[in-house]
Amino acid sequence: MLRPHLPENLQRVGFLSCLPELLRRFDVDPLEVLAAAGLxxxxxxxxxxxxxxxxxGLLSQLSCEKTRCSHFGLEIGRQIRTETLGLLGELMRNSPTLRVALQDFAINQHRNAHGGVTYLLEDKMQAFFGYAVYQPNVPGQYLICDGAAMGAFTIFCELAGTGHASALEVLLARSEPRNVSHYRHAFGVKLAxxxxxxxxxxxxRMLDQPVAGADVRRRIVLEKQVQVLWHAGGIDIVTQLQRELRVALIRGCFSATAIARQLGMSRRTLDRRLDASGMKFQEALDDTRCEYAQQLLDCTxxxxxxxxxIVGYADPSxxxxxxxxxxxxxxxQWRTKLGREADTCADNIK
Structure with a gap:
């Protein structure tokens, strides 16, 4: 069955505006990198x-190659702060607690970007502030992973205070690099x-930490402004489903009924809206599973x-x-092919 044609996913420039200066520090011409990325x-x-x-993703990959810096994703991620998130970042800074601030971003991040999803998950003891790519075949995914982890770490420390950083652990959906010292220095906490x-x-329990300097009156104004903010364009039902499924696979609960509930509708309404878009729930779930599996095969x-x-199959077959x-x-076979390509790329970066 032919999949519905979807509009191109977009990313707000934000923190990427710092990339040209970052490349110059490595004596790399940013115009050359931009041109190679088709920009x-x-x-x-x-x-x-x-x-x-x-x-x-292509900018991250090309920057890594041109600078011969295998941890360039971390360097990009250092540029991510609430200030670089625009209006969403200001909303976060004026949240009463860390939980509300991180939820603000998770709920509204699609207003700045489509293609990857930010999430906040909780269990009885821990909270997970993370990021996942759902767009297929994005280049430089391990670099996006590095940058997202660095950005999440920086934002947490900014909102909760650096004094709480020692309680953190950073999970990375990528294999351990040959030189891990850059990662240990960048984060300074337990890495997995x-x-x-x-x-x-x-x-x-740290989600109840108050955000210092939050202004309740300013927040009321910001909440209204954010509701009409659409940097990345409107979000259709298929994109909503892709985002929700990608996080649901991490959560481990991805039934159609549960997903419909997360999207604020009944199962029947979800099916009807998907039918109108030329998509079936099971097709979207299978596509998301395979894309997630490909990322883990590629990067870990x-x-x-x-x-x-991890992607929800009881049997590997x-x-x-x-x-x-x-x-x-x-x-x-996929992993073997990717392994050969990765070795060639690593040789070029050495």
């Missing part, structure tokens, strides 16, 4: 400007590579059986059959 010389000048989401998600983890060293469990239909090869 104009002025594409990153306006923080409220928009670029294709895929171009953000080859994780199933990219997130900052901290004690749940997790066993295929473990990846099958089910993942294999679905992956062959989706990618034309088995998961192990």
């Amino acid at each position: 104009t010389a002025s594409a990153l000048e306006d923080p409220d400007g928009m670029i294709p989401y895929r171009a953000m 590579f080859n994780a199933d998600q990219t997130a900052v983890v901290f004690p749940r 060293q997790l066993k295929i059986a473990d990846i099958a469990t 089910i993942l294999t059959r679905g992956f062959v239909r989706w990618a034309g090869v088995t998961p192990s």
